[in-house]
Amino acid sequence: MLWIKNGIVIDPKNKIKAEKMDIFVKNGKIVPEREVKKEECKVIDASGKLVVAGGVDMHAHIAGSKINTGRTMRPEEMRVVRNIAGKFRATVGRVLLTAPAIGYEYAKMGYTTSFEAAQPPIGALHTHEELDAIPMIDKAALPVFGNWHLVFKCIEEKNLEKLKALIAWAIERSKGFGVKVVNPGGVEAWMYGGNVKSLDDQVPGFNVTPREIITMLIKANEELGLPHSVHLHCNNLGVPGNFQTTIESIKLAKGFSNSKRQILHVTHVQFNAYAGSSWRDAASGAAEIAKVVNSMDNVTIDMGQPIFGHATAMTGDAPFQFTLHKLTGARWSNKDTEVETGAGIVPLVYLPNNPVHALQWAIGLELGLLVDSNKVALTTDYPNGGPFTEYPYVMAMLMSRKMREGELSRVNAYVQKTTGLASIDVEKTLYEVINMTRSLPAKILGLENKGHLGIGADADIAIYNLNPLETDTSKDFEKVYKAFKSAEYTIKAGEIISRNGEIVKEVFGRTFWVDARKRVDMEAVMGDIKDYFQYYSVQLRNYGVEERWIKRPERLEVV
Amino acid sequence: MEDVVCTFCGSVCDDGEFDAEKKKVKKFCRLGSAKFSEKERIKAPMVDGKEVSYETAIEKAAEILANAKKPLLYGWASTANEAIRLGVIIAEKLRGVYDQCASVCHAPGTLAVIEEGLPGATLGSVKNRADLVIFWGANPAEAHPRHGMRYSISAKGLLIKDRKQRKVIVVDVRPTKTAKMADLFVQVKPGYDYAVISALRAILSGNADVLPSEVGGVPKEKLLQLAEMMKNAKYGAIFYGLGVTQSRGRDRNVENAIKLIQLLNRTTRWVIWPMRGHYNVVGAGEVPAWEVGYQYAIDFSRGYPRFSPAEFSAVEVLKRKDCDAALIVASDPAAHFPAAAVKHLKQIPVIQIDPFPNMTTLLAKVVIPSAVYGIEAEGTAYRMDGIPLRVKKILETSYWTDERILEEILKRVEKLKG
Numbered sequence: 012m013l014w015i016k017n018g019i020v021i022d023p024k025n026k027i028k029a030e031k032m033d034i035f036v037k038n039g040k041i042v043p044e045r046e047v048k049k050e051e052c053k054v055i056d057a058s059g060k061l062v063v064a065g066g067v068d069m070h071a072h073i074a075g076s077k078i079n080t081g082r083t084m085r086p087e088e089m090r091v092v093r094n095i096a097g098k099f100r101a102t103v104g105r106v107l108l109t110a111p112a113i114g115y116e117y118a119k120m121g122y123t124t125s126f127e128a129a130q131p132p133i134g135a136l137h138t139h140e141e142l143d144a145i146p147m148i149d150k151a152a153l154p155v156f157g158n159w160h161l162v163f164k165c166i167e168e169k170n171l172e173k174l175k176a177l178i179a180w181a182i183e184r185s186k187g188f189g190v191k192v193v194n195p196g197g198v199e200a201w202m203y204g205g206n207v208k209s210l211d212d213q214v215p216g217f218n219v220t221p222r223e224i225i226t227m228l229i230k231a232n233e234e235l236g237l238p239h240s241v242h243l244h245c246n247n248l249g250v251p252g253n254f255q256t257t258i259e260s261i262k263l264a265k266g267f268s269n270s271k272r273q274i275l276h277v278t279h280v281q282f283n284a285y286a287g288s289s290w291r292d293a294a295s296g297a298a299e300i301a302k303v304v305n306s307m308d309n310v311t312i313d314m315g316q317p318i319f320g321h322a323t324a325m326t327g328d329a330p331f332q333f334t335l336h337k338l339t340g341a342r343w344s345n346k347d348t349e350v351e352t353g354a355g356i357v358p359l360v361y362l363p364n365n366p367v368h369a370l371q372w373a374i375g376l377e378l379g380l381l382v383d384s385n386k387v388a389l390t391t392d393y394p395n396g397g398p399f400t401e402y403p404y405v406m407a408m409l410m411s412r413k414m415r416e417g418e419l420s421r422v423n424a425y426v427q428k429t430t431g432l433a434s435i436d437v438e439k440t441l442y443e444v445i446n447m448t449r450s451l452p453a454k455i456l457g458l459e460n461k462g463h464l465g466i467g468a469d470a471d472i473a474i475y476n477l478n479p480l481e482t483d484t485s486k487d488f489e490k491v492y493k494a495f496k497s498a499e500y501t502i503k504a505g506e507i508i509s510r511n512g513e514i515v516k517e518v519f520g521r522t523f524w525v526d527a528r529k530r531v532d533m534e535a536v537m538g539d540i541k542d543y544f545q546y547y548s549v550q551l552r553n554y555g556v557e558e559r560w561i562k563r564p565e566r567l568e569v570v
Numbered sequence: 571m572e573d574v575v576c577t578f579c580g581s582v583c584d585d586g587e588f589d590a591e592k593k594k595v596k597k598f599c600r601l602g603s604a605k606f607s608e609k610e611r612i613k614a615p616m617v618d619g620k621e622v623s624y625e626t627a628i629e630k631a632a633e634i635l636a637n638a639k640k641p642l643l644y645g646w647a648s649t650a651n652e653a654i655r656l657g658v659i660i661a662e663k664l665r666g667v668y669d670q671c672a673s674v675c676h677a678p679g680t681l682a683v684i685e686e687g688l689p690g691a692t693l694g695s696v697k698n699r700a701d702l703v704i705f706w707g708a709n710p711a712e713a714h715p716r717h718g719m720r721y722s723i724s725a726k727g728l729l730i731k732d733r734k735q736r737k738v739i740v741v742d743v744r745p746t747k748t749a750k751m752a753d754l755f756v757q758v759k760p761g762y763d764y765a766v767i768s769a770l771r772a773i774l775s776g777n778a779d780v781l782p783s784e785v786g787g788v789p790k791e792k793l794l795q796l797a798e799m800m801k802n803a804k805y806g807a808i809f810y811g812l813g814v815t816q817s818r819g820r821d822r823n824v825e826n827a828i829k830l831i832q833l834l835n836r837t838t839r840w841v842i843w844p845m846r847g848h849y850n851v852v853g854a855g856e857v858p859a860w861e862v863g864y865q866y867a868i869d870f871s872r873g874y875p876r877f878s879p880a881e882f883s884a885v886e887v888l889k890r891k892d893c894d895a896a897l898i899v900a901s902d903p904a905a906h907f908p909a910a911a912v913k914h915l916k917q918i919p920v921i922q923i924d925p926f927p928n929m930t931t932l933l934a935k936v937v938i939p940s941a942v943y944g945i946e947a948e949g950t951a952y953r954m955d956g957i958p959l960r961v962k963k964i965l966e967t968s969y970w971t972d973e974r975i976l977e978e979i980l981k982r983v984e985k986l987k988g
Contacts, residue, residue, distance in 0.1 A: 101862065
């Protein structure tokens with residue numbers, strides 16, 4: 012039992028705006044005062060400290076064949092030593108981290124949940140092995156659907172029942188959490204060297220278009236009632252002028268509604284928010300996108316903020332990765348995966364004096380500033396935009412115009428004429444930034460017990476050495492950055508796991524997966540699946556992951 | 571039992587039918603069938619040749635390891651990921667060295683990945699899409715007998731229906747059994763793979779005129795023909811074997827081949843992939859990569875992982891006499907390592923964990939027999955293309971699994987190390 016005393020609580024989900032209050036914890040949950048025996052509680056004196064829910068990273072690449080190939084391809088990334096073996100594991104990594112390092116670094120920062128954002132269904136067992144190797148946090152993975160031949164078939168046939176059954180089957184088999192879509196149709200086109208360029212391009216070899224893929228997956232996702240919405244990585248990622256495609260894609264959400272959450276989440280939008288016709292005249296399309304997102308009540312986005320320094324591009328968007336390889340001449344890994352999906356990996360470095368990189372950096376911030384705080388979550392699309400360990404930098408930047416001015420003076424002046432960043436006077440409040448890193452991502456994912464400190468919530472709590480009542484986040488950005496870099500306490504399921512940025516206890520969190528099988532008639536699709544498996548290289552019986560193979564699975568049943 | 575998963579070679583066929591009465595498996599090739607038929611086993615745990623209980627052998631093993639200044643933990647290609655993970659953690663705890671079979675096999679391919687990346691595909695992509703498959707220094711007809719039928723040569727795919735719609739080329743130093751199945755066989759002079767790959771790159775980048783009349787034993791006309799076929803493929807795949815990684819040029823051969831693939835992808839689609847040997851040699855590299863950042867040749871003597879193949883691969887460590895105990899899991903270095911390395915292995919206490927007796931058994935101080943994954947034990951393995959498969963338990967056994975043995979060793983090591 013824990014008694015967190017006199018902390019200054021910010022809890023956007025419960026509309027608590029910096030109030031001095033006590034929090035009580037029992038059996039890993041937040042409970043009312045009357046349920047604990049105070050004399051048996053471990054007391055944490057949080058006087059003058061900020062008390063918030065543990066951070067929720069809704070989109071990061073933390074487990075599976077992509078990040079692991081990245082590690083293999085980039086031993087230079089592994090040279091940074093973070094912890095020497097002793098009471099805890101040895102951990103290494105600059106931006107790409109080992110699995111134990113991922114868990115430790117999140118915990119040090121006060122983050123307690125992270126979602127792997129793209130999992131090829133056939134590789135699910137590998138993803139889960141790596142998720143199991145990540146200590147400290149709760150986790151889950153999103154299987155990809157946007158280029159799967161079986162999905163195309165359901166859409167060609169306009170058979171929604173079949174598509175719903177396929178999704179329920181695939182999510183159960185991969186022990187996944189929701190429906191991720193990466194460059195719908197474009198990755199299949201890449202199998203013969205192409206890509207799709209608009210929502211209405213026909214996918215080569217199939218009578219479907221990206222527009223149809225997205226729309227029908229949204230329909231299926233909503234009829235299934237999954238906790239999370241369709242999670243879309245738009246077409247034309249990384250292409251100047253792509254903000255138009257992004258806006259068109261966002262508008263596909265029109266006409267749908269869900270009382271609990273958005274019906275479409277568009278991810279790492281920074282990479283899809285470019286105006287212009289080439290990298291020579293590229294500019295920001297962030298303001299236009301922000302306008303559209305703000306005008307709709309059923310779409311959310313996350314930033315995909317680049318951090319100056321090293322990064323590794325790794326996505327299911329294989330054609331984009333090849334383009335990046337040609338552009339930079341860097342190493343390139345690719346993985347065409349059965350008739351399901353594909354992926355690519357390319358090392359990257361964001362340099363402040365490079366006009367394109369500076370533009371990308373500014374666009375990410377513009378999105379964070381211009382979009383309503385209850386519609387944009389904070390991410391770096393780790394490790395695509397850079398490390399998640401620099402979230403505090405992004406938080407501080409969103410809250411301080413002064414800090415932004417300082418940073419703007421050291422980046423390429425190209426951003427002055429191609430973005431509106433310098434003239435944006437928005438300064439997000441601490442409350443808003445806590446929302447963007449806690450309550451909102453939890454809500455977007457449909458995790459009811461995460462991202463807040465209300466009664467019944469998971470006791471995932473972060474305490475920071477920052478008094479919200481006395482801190483001017485606009486001026487004291489250095490203090491803000493430092494405070495969020497290392498939490499004074501990180502509490503996971505009621506246990507103190509990190510103190511002042513040092514790990515004090517290793518724990519292993521749960522892996523959430525969604526079971527929607529009761530919502531469908533599985534027979535609608537089993538015939539097709541059986542037929543398609545002659546084209547797989549594994550037997551149907553050997554496809555997928557059983558719950559007992561996972562360390563701490565938690566099934567969320569949709570009924 | 572149906573859809574049994576084979577634990578012999580990197581093809582990891584998963585369609586075996588096991589007859590429990592006859593203890594025979596149908597559909598597998600002769601290599602896989604041999605693995606699944608009854609064989610001589612190590613009967614019981616042994617210390618200094620005397621039969622002991624599992625507990626005693628494990629106690630002794632833990633003591634040797636905990637007392638060593640720098641133990642070598644080697645093998646891992648023929649066990650499950652669960653065991654490999656424990657091996658990595660034990661090596662880290664002991665500040666020893668972790669190395670695996672790839673370091674004497676496909677590791678040059680890993681070095682090439684560091685230089686240029688790995689533009690690849692799963693075997694199911696090749697099966698469904700590839701209209702041209704090249705085996706370079708690889709002979710699947712003998713080393714991976716069902717690879718051709720299941721994934722590459724005659725596999726029936728969705729877009730490429732059968733052998734007729736697919737061309738097969740073999741590049742090798744001699745006409746192999748696989749070469750007989752090919753549409754085109756290109757014979758390269760031993761040690762000239764690099765030159766031949768460079769010649770293809772020259773042709774494909776429009777510089778055919780600089781080529782002499784013959785490169786690496788291949789006439790220019792044949793090189794032009796080969797390049798033309800590669801250029802005209804809609805989706806091509808190169809599978810390379812030890813003929814590329816263990817001949818002159820080694821990792822540079824693979825690096826050059828990857829550059830060739832990069833070039834081809836500017837006009838059409840090509841992928842490249844190594845023909846990995848043991849059924850879970852991929853896991854033996856993937857597991858340490860996520861646990862500690864590197865695939866092989868990892869030294870923990872400073873309390874954190876360092877990777878340096880020329881220093882920390884098992885053969886180098888042994889030749890330098892830079893380890894004072896060894897744990898060998900599912901491997902036979904005594905039979906396969908150079909004499910100078912085996913010499914040191916004979917002088918230090920060796921612990922062996924293996925289902926089957928081999929040359930290493932003869933020099934081991936502690937021998938711990940284990941269950942066979944895929945037959946007597948369940949666990950995760952990665953096929954040569956990284957596709958994870960759960961290998962099954964189809965027979966009961968009194969042998970402990972590698973995982974259980976290593977778990978017990980880890981517990982005791984933790985106690986001894988404090």
